[in-house]
Amino acid sequence: MTSIVQNKVIHTAVSAPGAGKTQALISQISSLLSAGRSIVIALPTLSLTDSFVSRLPAGVPHRVINSTTFDHVGSELKAALKEKESHLVITTHQSIFAVQPNLLRGWTLVVDELPPMVDFPAFTFEPSELAQLLVNAVELDGRLHIREGCADAIATSLATFKAASAGAERTSMLSKDGARIYECLKDGHPVFIDSAIPNGNRYVRSVVESSCWDTFAAAEEVHILAASVIGSQFDDFAQVHEFTYARSEFTPAFDGYTSAVTIYPVMPEGRKFSTTTMTMVAHEGSTMDQHKQGQALVIDEVLKIVLPRANGTPLLFNNNWAVFRWLPRGDAHRCPIDSRGLNEYQAETDAILLFGGNPSPSDQLALEFLATKYGRVFLHGFIVTRLLEPSLQAATRTAIRDRNNTKPIQLFVQDGRVAEYLVSTYMPDAVIDWSLSEICPAGEDRRTTADVRRVQVYEFFAQGKRNAEIVRLTGVHRNTLPRWREDWRLSRAA
Template sequence: MIYVAPNKVIHTAISAPGAGKTQALISQLPALLSAGRCIVLALPTKILSTDIVSRLPVGIDHYVINSDTCYPNPVGPELQAALGSRTNKLIITTHASIFSVPPNMLRGWMLVVDELPAVVGFPDFPFTPSGLDTLFVHTSERDGHLHIREGCDAAIETSLKIFRAAKSGAKQTSMLSEEGAKIFTCLLNGNPVFIGAKMDNGKRHVHAVEEYSHWKIFAAANEVHVLAANIDGSLFDEFAQVHGFTYTRSIFTPVFEGYNSLITIYPAMPKGRDYSKTKAEKIVGDIAINQYETIPFTVVDAILKAALQKTNGTPLLFSNDWAGFKWLNKKTVHVCSIDSRGLNDYQGETDAILLFGGNPSPADKRSLQYLATKYARDFRHAFAVTRLLEPSLQAATRTAVRVRGNTQPITIFVQDERVADYLVKTYMPNAVIDWSFSQITPVQPDGRKVEDPRKAQVFELFDQDMRNADIVRLTGVSRGSATNWKREWKALKAA
């Protein structure tokens, strides 16, 4: 028997968002299919299938397989059957679906992956004591890890089977939570699962490092193409190197002549300071959302409020769920998902506001340390590229900047210097970084309590002998703040 070495080459089409990578693929499909090639196109989300299908040349037979087209049946069996029969030479599916099939199903196929797939996960859940009791039925704790109890593998598999049946609507009841099912799955797959110390509220964090088996799929396919804005320095890149893959230029790489727009980038955080949830959630005052209720006003609230005063049209807003913005009239912005790949609905807008974080949590840091020890390499920068920098590039380029021929000025409010530099170093070399906006962000470099920007105005109103109730109505500060500040004002006057 002749031994055929597994495929260890990835053809990469690296170019800017909006440069035409997907169109370069579509335009070459007729020739490739006529030459007898069998092609699987894997998209990051099923929503993108409709757009791809609408752009296919007339007469191109295709088969879309995802959870919508297969409902109520599972995707896996139908996708495997299609790959095995090769009746359809062009299959359009999702990342999640193609990376769930047995690797040998990809033999004989050209696999085209649109956008970088996730190659490692860091699931992390806070478990209540009762939730932990459910886990400990089949696991034990040792050296900060959870381990499957001897002889309990089959019991865990049964628990997961019942959970999936109950979730699909079968008349079964499962005591397992979604989080518990994830942790059990990680344990069965041999992934390390860590358990943290008991917190004040009685909960304990359970987290895992979940390395995906995409590389077996890549090795089995006849040819692999990845279309992406950037690979260098990402988690995908790090793990490709770990698994011995090399890159070569893809035939689907489009020509990119650069963005034509005048781009101004406004970092929100002062130079040298990183944006983080801790800094963004710091309370700097309060704000009235109606005549009866006030809510805390945070640093991220102040950033957004100031940014909205400098934008035109309806800006795109990208933020984490923890930034509630209860005071915001959502009709004044387009609220967008942080994972904005394929979002092409707002190409007429010229402004984007990026207020999401991407720093590793304490659990993420422990997971990155585990990987560093396992592979003798540092994954921290790759984490930042994958979780913060690359999503920020994708978000910024959902605007009119991606439209060829656009000459309207583009304004992008970004989190900090890291993101601003990344945009300039990748696809916006002529952009201007303007630090003036960061000067009004209410943060102090020495970590002292941030002064509410309305305090000086309230002191002036006290000087005018205005009543507390009128000051609250005019400025939006809470009654408590007004009372406290009046004491401080009187003390200053008496000094």
Template sequence: MIPSESRVIYVAEALPGSGKSAKFIDALPTLIHTSKTLYAMPTNALIKELALAIKLKAGISPLVITSDTVDHVTVHLEKVLAANTQPLVMITHEALRRVEPRLLGGWELVVDEVPSVSDCKSYIFDSISYLGSLGNYLTVDSKKKAALKLENIALVENMIKAKDSSALSDSALDVLKAMLTPKCGVEVEAQTNKGKRLVRIVRYRDFLPAFSYANSVHILANNVQDTLLGIHATYQGWQFEPSLFTPEFDGYGKRVELHPFLTTKYSKTQSMMQRNGKPADTWDEGVQLADWLRCITAMVGDEKGLAFAHQWMQYNFSESITKLPIDSRGINGYQDRHIAICLQHGNVSPDDALSFHTLSEMLGVPVAEVRKAIEFERFYESTLQAVARTSLRDRSSTEPVTLFVQSMDMAIYLQQKLGRLATINTDLVMTPWEKQESEKKKAKAQQQAEVISLLIEKGMSRQDIAIDLGIPYPTIKRWTKGLEQAA
């Protein structure tokens, strides 16, 4: 079967816990008589949970192919797809990416949650470790792109196959593996003054080939088109239409109170700001975020809640607050919690941003769109998934939910998503503590003011001011552009 020319992705977009999977289960008795379905999910645990629900509710036992059920997932899956006899097969996103896409001909594909497309990471090597490991095996061109030396390809392949990493660090071995991986690039930055060298692995997981060969593609998620997968598909000519698995959902039906932290953009730098106007290098109880969290602690007391934060946030929560990973998809068992504290941020680090141009070339997507999609996934989507771990999605609970979120922007976003019963409470909102101007900036501002004063009030020429103050003439011209000298 040739790839589909229609290039349509059917999307069932609805909030977490709104019934997307339930709608699929309801449709199963009809589907199994008319089609063969491949259902992909993020993790083994989620597959196990849904497979049980399908058996209990629909009386159907899906074939589960994961590392928990077979030894060689890809080989086993490809045999099953080729046989084309099983009515319902359940696999992970990663298995879907690895399988030969042409074998999906004749199958309906359902993808639960949006797969992660970007897979970029970076390592710092000092000059000795770089030369002693990577420097022996690769070359780097003028565009910073690395390639294995021809005479070393077989050697590196054998090292990796034999899992012989005794002479190499885990990071060096990871870089060499990446250089042998399709759709993966390695880039090496110039050595810094301190002898450090940044090595970046830029890779993307391409699901579009599988989508192309499947009879139809359905993605069940909160948001598809704003993610990197959605943007990639859009630029490759795919269209989006509603899925038959879209549930009828009019909100969670319970009161939600949103408490934002900052009036402006949320970031690690601002969170770590001290009252003296300097951001702390490591977590300190005097930073602005700690001040806000103390207010929360006083407000919630001993009530049980959840907190989602990066490792740099080391606030000492009480035992009643459970700290969970940033990527909370598939984490269940906390629907008795009515409080969530969301502190994840979507800001891109300078090291991350260095990979965007290469990722842009790989995906055929503009750099600005790559950045926008990644920030959306890290900030908005991650936060929405986090709040859904609480009793928010528990239909049997009527108790109000309290959400402490990063900023007014996030509070407004969640209010729009959660509907008419969600309100924003600004009692705890904080204006950012001001960053103190550096002495260098202060001196420059004073100098610039003096230049303008000498020109306008004293009537000195720009040339004389430059000589008198020892400032380059072009700088004087730039600072006084458009200003008239006094008569």
């Protein structure tokens, strides 16, 4: 039996947002099809799919297979890849990575934008809700596993939940969060359960890695169109799975943005923008209860300082928790953080970026799990993917992408990390102006303060106590101790 050689090369078309990566692909499609190539194009969203199809040359035969064109996307996509009646198939990231990888043999796969690499679903469960989960799952050493003989019961519970969610006359005992955890268990992803907090609730979380690498390995050729690859989460996992890069034939020529750009961080130099710093009550620095009583949060005061300095109607990007109920309609264009394909505001010169991207405590535990599993640090890739790259995409929704723009661009960004990333990627001539950071309020992120328990934990290390006993004595999470023990060893050796 002839073995199939796995593809381990990814061709990357890396260039700035608005540089013309997608158009470079579209301009070559007709000639590629004429040369006998079979091409699958995967886009991240349905709206980007519609935009892509509208730009195809007239008369190019193609099939669009997604949730707007078919009820059963998986079976339609499977048949299209297997039978090759059309040699140009257009679908989504989610759909292409859900089909059997071997169906991609003989196909050139082009992925527009980096697909998500890992998800960290995490939910708080009340005791009664957790008890429902534990009917078919069992807790062992801080993790949940499918209870012996209950795999079919979990599948049935999920099917009932999906039917009930779709409006069928059926009742499901599972909550939406519970169904997500059952999905993780069914698919073989690790599921962790933390100790009970004082009110009796418990945190259940998982680490869900992408299955895209088997798809990439099966395809005849893979191309990725992206603004950046190196340093991202995608890059982290590409290295883990031993993929290498080559330059894609769809890489467009790009001479750089021509607009004059000034970048204004709102956090002081050396300080990081975070949910904690921005959700403190302005002037009080106390509790969310005061905010509920009508007192403004720090982020409200920041926007009130920034907004008068913006020209035109600025683009505003913020997390959902920043509601800005006081903001008059029409004073800013409220935009989603995932701004890929958002091209209707290119006449505007200014953007205000007030969203975070630091790992939550739960995310941090997941990153530590990955670090232990693969022997490498994933934090930088997390920050690039969750904060820096979305900030670049948001900033370039403005007139900066218009080569004929002569107006200056103002970008009001979260902190120095974002400012430096913009300069180091596609805005090398931009000026970073710290003046706003001197007058914007900024709460203290208590999560960045050194954990006072470290001193006691180090003493226990010196006494030779085991991790389990230290967890019991100090309350430090068991996943944190290996990293602290290594830090302690290094400090002793220094």
